[in-house]
Amino acid sequence: MMATGGGSFFDGIAEFFEDLQKGMAMPPSAASVAKAKKEKEEQEEMAFEGVWVMMNGLSGKMGLDVAAACLRKGFRIAPYAMSGSGSGEVSVADPKGGDPTTVTLVPSDDAEGCDKAVAELKRRCSGGSVVVVDYTTPSAVNANAEFYAKHGLNFVMGTTGGDRDALMSVTEGSGVYAVIAPNMGKQIVALQSAIDNMAREFPGSFGDYKLEITESHQSAKVDTSGTAKALAADFAKLTAEDYDVKSINKVRDTEGQLAFGVPEEHLAGHAFHTYSLKSNDGTVEFQFRHNVCGRLMYAEGTADAVEFLAGKAGSGADKRVYNMLDVLREGGM
Numbered sequence: 001m002m003a004t005g006g007g008s009f010f011d012g013i014a015e016f017f018e019d020l021q022k023g024m025a026m027p028p029s030a031a032s033v034a035k036a037k038k039e040k041e042e043q044e045e046m047a048f049e050g051v052w053v054m055m056n057g058l059s060g061k062m063g064l065d066v067a068a069a070c071l072r073k074g075f076r077i078a079p080y081a082m083s084g085s086g087s088g089e090v091s092v093a094d095p096k097g098g099d100p101t102t103v104t105l106v107p108s109d110d111a112e113g114c115d116k117a118v119a120e121l122k123r124r125c126s127g128g129s130v131v132v133v134d135y136t137t138p139s140a141v142n143a144n145a146e147f148y149a150k151h152g153l154n155f156v157m158g159t160t161g162g163d164r165d166a167l168m169s170v171t172e173g174s175g176v177y178a179v180i181a182p183n184m185g186k187q188i189v190a191l192q193s194a195i196d197n198m199a200r201e202f203p204g205s206f207g208d209y210k211l212e213i214t215e216s217h218q219s220a221k222v223d224t225s226g227t228a229k230a231l232a233a234d235f236a237k238l239t240a241e242d243y244d245v246k247s248i249n250k251v252r253d254t255e256g257q258l259a260f261g262v263p264e265e266h267l268a269g270h271a272f273h274t275y276s277l278k279s280n281d282g283t284v285e286f287q288f289r290h291n292v293c294g295r296l297m298y299a300e301g302t303a304d305a306v307e308f309l310a311g312k313a314g315s316g317a318d319k320r321v322y323n324m325l326d327v328l329r330e331g332g333m
């Protein structure tokens, strides 16, 4: 750099031009600083050997809660996520107080953008294993599953609805590892297992009873509860009649929700279910209820499913497609 002590002004100028020629006099440009910073960050990302979670539906009600639960478990959130209409970047706060993660949203109908994002994600997250979590919307379930199958992406599908048979057959045919379940709440999964066991052990024991199901969710929920549909199949085995899931009483209006016991502050995010078995003569009634405010239990169960799935994929397990009963039975929750 330019000398100040000793030499004349003209010596200093000469030295400056010498340094300039050697490329030493110019401060690095903002672009080269940014490039070096990005390279350093990418090297650090590639050195991470843990689990990366691609959180599709990140901006939705489940998305950010699941991302936080995954960060609490020590996973990282992948730098890209598929969205519906959302684009741009979302900053995901670290519940442990670390730096936030910047995630670029790519709308799922931008096929080229999604392909590029997955290629880039596989490169940047190459040191660890990637698990996709899907909390999107019923109409996206099948197309998204086909996309994961095409790209060999292991996934946890929390989204309800869509064509569930097609979802299973595409996933099973693809060879990817997946956990697919309409409910990730540990205690609800345990209840599902108990009713399933009861139906196996005592089929038809409620032969002269009638099944009634009511579920209430936030008004934005578009489909009938996937949990209610799954439990209906088990409860129906206890009765003598088939149960049509179209009979499930769906509550989506504020007045009905409040009357069903939903606290006002949870109107925007709740899942209340009542399954009732009533004797035909009207003298006896059994009720089973799970009333959940907020989404914490589902978010934590999802993070457990991610851990379970990464373990199965890492060990090359023969069985590839699981549900939450498998996760619970194997002590994964």
Ligand SMILES: NC(=O)C1=CN([C@@H]2O[C@H](COP(=O)(O)OP(=O)(O)OC[C@H]3O[C@@H](n4cnc5c(N)ncnc54)[C@H](OP(=O)(O)O)[C@@H]3O)[C@@H](O)[C@H]2O)C=CC1
Binding pocket: 056, 057, 058, 059, 060, 061, 062, 063, 082, 083, 084, 085, 086, 087, 108, 109, 135, 136, 137, 138, 139, 140, 144, 157, 158, 159, 160, 161, 181, 182, 183, 184, 185, 220, 226, 295, 298
């Ligand atoms: N298994 C379980 O335990 C639980 C399941 N669920 C289910 O999860 C699903 C999501 O619920 P919730 O978070 O409340 O819903 P929200 O409507 O709040 O969020 C959905 C998100 O999905 C995004 N999205 C919409 N279409 C697509 C698409 N084609 N590809 C990618 N992303 C898309 C939306 O993005 P954008 O804003 O950009 O359009 C939005 O961010 C529902 O099916 C619900 O029933 C919910 C709780 C627990």
Ligand SMILES: O=C(O)C1=N[C@H](C(=O)O)C[C@H](O)C1
Binding pocket: 160, 182, 183, 217, 218, 221, 224, 225, 226, 227, 228, 270, 271
């Ligand atoms: O949309 C929700 O909120 C929920 N969806 C799932 C369902 O459809 O059963 C699970 C839970 O009820 C919350």
